[in-house]
Amino acid sequence: MSAKTLYDKVWDLHQVAKLPGGSTQLFVGLHLIHEVTSPQAFAALREKGLKVICPERTVATVDHIVPTTSQLRPFEDPLAEEMLSTLEKNCHEQGITLHGLGSGKQGIVHVIAPELGLTQPGMTIACGDSHTSTHGAFGAIAFGIGTSQVRDVLASQTLSMNKLKVRRIWVSGQLSNGVFAKDLILHIIQVLGVKGGVGYAYEFAGPAIESLSMEERMTICNMAIEGGARCGYVNPDAETFSYLHNKLHAPKGIYWERALKWWKSLASDERAIYDDEITFEASKISPTVTWGITPGQGISIEEKIPLPETLPPEERQIAEEAYKYMGFTPGSPIEGTEVEVCFIGSCTNGRISDLKEAAKIAKGKKVLERVKAFVVPGSEQVAEEAKAEGLDKIFTDAGFEWREPGCSMCLAMNSDRLIGRQISASSSNRNFKGRQGSSNGRTLLMSPAMVAAAAIKGKVTDVRKLTKGNH
Amino acid sequence: MNTTASFPKGPIKKIDGDAFSLNGDDIDTDRIIPARYLKCVSFNSLGEDVFADDRNEKQGEHPFDKKENQGCNILIVNANFGCGSSREHAPQALMRWGIRGIVGESFAEIFYGNCLALGIPCATASKAKVLQIQKAVVHRNNQNWTLDISRERINNEEESWDLNIEPGPKEMLLKGDWDATSQLIANEEAMKIKLSTLPYLNNF
Numbered sequence: 187m188s189a190k191t192l193y194d195k196v197w198d199l200h201q202v203a204k205l206p207g208g209s210t211q212l213f214v215g216l217h218l219i220h221e222v223t224s225p226q227a228f229a230a231l232r233e234k235g236l237k238v239i240c241p242e243r244t245v246a247t248v249d250h251i252v253p254t255t256s257q258l259r260p261f262e263d264p265l266a267e268e269m270l271s272t273l274e275k276n277c278h279e280q281g282i283t284l285h286g287l288g289s290g291k292q293g294i295v296h297v298i299a300p301e302l303g304l305t306q307p308g309m310t311i312a313c314g315d316s317h318t319s320t321h322g323a324f325g326a327i328a329f330g331i332g333t334s335q336v337r338d339v340l341a342s343q344t345l346s347m348n349k350l351k352v353r354r355i356w357v358s359g360q361l362s363n364g365v366f367a368k369d370l371i372l373h374i375i376q377v378l379g380v381k382g383g384v385g386y387a388y389e390f391a392g393p394a395i396e397s398l399s400m401e402e403r404m405t406i407c408n409m410a411i412e413g414g415a416r417c418g419y420v421n422p423d424a425e426t427f428s429y430l431h432n433k434l435h436a437p438k439g440i441y442w443e444r445a446l447k448w449w450k451s452l453a454s455d456e457r458a459i460y461d462d463e464i465t466f467e468a469s470k471i472s473p474t475v476t477w478g479i480t481p482g483q484g485i486s487i488e489e490k491i492p493l494p495e496t497l498p499p500e501e502r503q504i505a506e507e508a509y510k511y512m513g514f515t516p517g518s519p520i521e522g523t524e525v526e527v528c529f530i531g532s533c534t535n536g537r538i539s540d541l542k543e544a545a546k547i548a549k550g551k552k553v554l555e556r557v558k559a560f561v562v563p564g565s566e567q568v569a570e571e572a573k574a575e576g577l578d579k580i581f582t583d584a585g586f587e588w589r590e591p592g593c594s595m596c597l598a599m600n601s602d603r604l605i606g607r608q609i610s611a612s613s614s615n616r617n618f619k620g621r622q623g624s625s626n627g628r629t630l631l632m633s634p635a636m637v638a639a640a641a642i643k644g645k646v647t648d649v650r651k652l653t654k655g656n657h
Numbered sequence: 658m659n660t661t662a663s664f665p666k667g668p669i670k671k672i673d674g675d676a677f678s679l680n681g682d683d684i685d686t687d688r689i690i691p692a693r694y695l696k697c698v699s700f701n702s703l704g705e706d707v708f709a710d711d712r713n714e715k716q717g718e719h720p721f722d723k724k725e726n727q728g729c730n731i732l733i734v735n736a737n738f739g740c741g742s743s744r745e746h747a748p749q750a751l752m753r754w755g756i757r758g759i760v761g762e763s764f765a766e767i768f769y770g771n772c773l774a775l776g777i778p779c780a781t782a783s784k785a786k787v788l789q790i791q792k793a794v795v796h797r798n799n800q801n802w803t804l805d806i807s808r809e810r811i812n813n814e815e816e817s818w819d820l821n822i823e824p825g826p827k828e829m830l831l832k833g834d835w836d837a838t839s840q841l842i843a844n845e846e847a848m849k850i851k852l853s854t855l856p857y858l859n860n861f
């Protein structure tokens with residue numbers, strides 16, 4: 187059983203009670219809500235005659251259903267409009283802060299909470315969204331919950347939870363040029379499998395992780411859930427503190443100094459005990475692309491789509507399903523696969539550093555004519571920063587569409603979606619069947635720079651070949 | 658679709674009814690209920706849309722459409738069922754279609770917790786045993802199946818298989834404590850101590 191890890195320390199600190207049945211009642215330090223998974227929770231609260239017990243510990247935004255073309259109200263889609271107006275009404279009635287459209291603070295919930303300084307080390311963070319694991323990048327214990335649990339947090343500021351085991355994923359060495367956090371996490375999930383993390387929290391550590399910026403760490407933790415781990419985290423360090431310094435909700439003045447001291451004490455002890463440990467070597471990782479229908483079906487750009495006989499027996503059935511759905515032949519290369527739609531954005535890769543990396547590739551180039559390419563910044567703040575740096579101009583000059591912030595075609599709850607069997611190069615997190623809005627649409631997951639390269643060439647391209655000589 | 662059956666309430670000791678099988682590992686919640694059906698402020702109409710895209714593709718041959726499976730309430734699945742999105746719309750859609758209990762090799766964590774919060778037990782068994790149960794279900798000629806929570810087993814009139822149900826959830830189901838809200842609210846005082854002592858809520 188794990189001991190003295192950050193997970194153990196934060197867990198212990200937030201235990202409220204032991205519940206009948208053996209679960210732990212855990213205090214939730216920050217509760218984030220959005221329009222898709224909260225309306226039924228508020229309705230259940232009303233049905234039970236309950237109110238929100240700590241409205242100041244819940245923060246709301248709207249992200250999943252917002253259109254990225256015109257965000258004028260009322261929305262063209264009456265169902266989307268109903269969802270947002272329901273959220274507005276619920277927040278207003280219960281005294282919850284809502285960062286709405288045009289506030290300057292709206293965006294994907296996992297992008298705005300860090301940029302506003304709401305996400306801090308040592309917190310427990312819950313949200314009705316599986317990618318809540320993102321916030322673990324700060325040394326928080328953050329996990330997705332269902333709507334019944336959203337109701338529970340609203341009513342009690344606590345949750346019934348069972349403690350996870352802790353697996354340390356140690357990444358030695360350094361990532362090579364043209365290889366990004368996205369490639370690293372796709373590689374880790376490919377090796378450990380999409381169910382490898384069930385029952386675990388993932389601690390990402392080691393020299394390669396320590397060298398990552400906060401935004402890159404967020405990309406890693408964001409996709410812990412794609413490996414089955416409900417939460418992933420990185421121990422807080424100087425990089426974390428430097429990111430947080432002067433953020434809107436970060437502690438200030440003497441409280442900053444006190445916070446630093448406490449935050450530093452949270453990191454896993456050198457002699458911490460883990461339930462499992464595994465090591466990766468960063469320098470051996472190449473740009474990684476998925477070829478199938480689970481985020482674990484990834485290969486390096488130099489590799490070929492695996493032959494069924496080279497896969498472990500338990501992976502063959504889903505591989506067969508993937509060949510058929512994707513229309514790919516085992517043994518053929520992934521490089522050169524033609525793409526029709528290119529999407530840069532999402533809670534995985536819709537932050538300013540992601541847009542910068544993609545813009546480096548797009549600058550002075552042209553998106554291939556037959557390709558539809560678009561960039562959806564993760565938040566209003568990201569959009570503003572990008573515009574200030576002229577990134578929007580670089581993208582539009584290259585033939586990308588520049589859109590308003592939201593979740594967009596990661597899950598296609600708005601009008602951004604694939605049509606028919608279209609195939610996309612996407613910087614998002616899931617390549618599930620039908621994920622991007624068409625029941626037979628196909629998704630290739632990759633880093634934002636790789637998506638930009640795919641847009642220009644019209645096919646899956648090793649981004650390192652486009653940047654040769656530029657380093 | 659068995660819309661007339663009432664939703665789970667109180668202690669859940671066993672589920673009597675009929676079982677059917679849905680084959681495949683890693684069936685994600687996007688497949689159980691595609692995102693476009695999440696555009697709703699109530700769960701009420703989700704039952705008819707469960708597995709919408711898969712069913713459309715199979716044109717009546719999907720297990721949820723086959724005539725012999727209508728009215729079934731126990732679902733047998735394979736590994737990592739319910740992976741992906743945290744959307745409770747997935748178990749809500751299954752429940753509103755008529756599912757009251759699920760047996761599988763393994764379940765994704767958030768999905769498992771979402772089911773428990775609705776009073777839907779998820780029981781596990783080894784891969785080999787799940788395949789046996791699926792075979793028996795496909796060839797079933799009697800319609801009387803029972804998922805017994807206290808005995809941790811599934812049986813028909815001829816055969817029986819032992820299953821695993823985690824002790825905590827098992828106790829919660831048997832006692833009717835699976836809806837956690839009232840227990841959580843009861844500890845308001847202890848919660849307030851956290852509120853007034855956690856460093857990050859109290860100027861460190």
